Amino acid sequence: MPTLRLPDIDLHYECTGEGPPLLLIHGLGSSTRDWEHQVPHFARRYRVICADMRGHGRSHKPPGPYSIARFAADTAVLLQALKTGPAHVVGISMGGMIAFQLAVDAPELVRSLAIVNSGPELVPRGWKMRLQIMQRRLILRWIGMRKLGVVLSERLLPGPELAVQRKTFVERWAENDPRAYRDAFDALIGWSVADRIGEIRCPTLVVAADQDYTPVAAKQAYVQKMPDAELVVIPDARHAVTAERPEAFNTMLTRFLERVEAAA
Secondary structure, eight states, rough: OEEEESSEEEEEEEESSSSSSSEOOOOOTTOOGGGGTTTHHTTTSSSEEOOOOOTTTTTTOOOSOOOOOHHHHHHHHHHHHHOOOEEEOOOOOOOOHHHHHHHOOGGGGEEEEEESSOOOOOOOOOOOOOOOHHHHHHHHHTTTHHHHHHHHHHHHSOOGHHHHHHHHHHHHHHHHOHHHHHHHHHHTTTTEETTTGGGGOOOOEEEETTTSSSSSHHHHHTTTTTTEHHHEEEEEEEETTHHHHHHHHHHHHHHHHHHHHHHH
């Protein structure tokens, strides 16, 4: 397994295909495996790079605290070590946060940005968001990772046609180290680069599932603050859109990347 030795961890990563570099950043509690519907598709034209963020997958899981800035710094070191030049960067959920952080901290490494069901901050505002955060922490403490995986799978991947995906989701989710997951979850709360997204000059695609946790309007609001960003909506889809609606997502991202490549 290819690994990158960082000062405090070994970071697992995978490279597939040849062509312009395309970096895929997974979400909280996920890993490189959850890009399985994207890697074969995009590896036909791109050098697809996936990494397990610290605390996830096959990367080391040192004690926290973790931070989005630390995840982004790890990612920057990986891109520099691979000598890729600027990469197309795609991030879902927590991965979108990391992508935002990378774009403002190391813009020279980012050729284009695709943010999937994510945003430039996660600052609790109002009782509803605070209650959701409290509920997640209580679930982790009292019912464990597997049961949380069952709950999430039913919410993210509903319907009998997605039974196989739900089973896979639960099995993979149960492999998470509970302490590392809590440290990564805590890294999200209070994070923000919302006051810096106007600095991002690269072409940016924001992908919103119409039934995501946060409304489409919230994504439209921050898109309007970015100089070269567009919003696209995938209907009848939820947070895990890359697994629930992979064909629609892959088509949308392919068109965006082709436009960016053609304009170069």
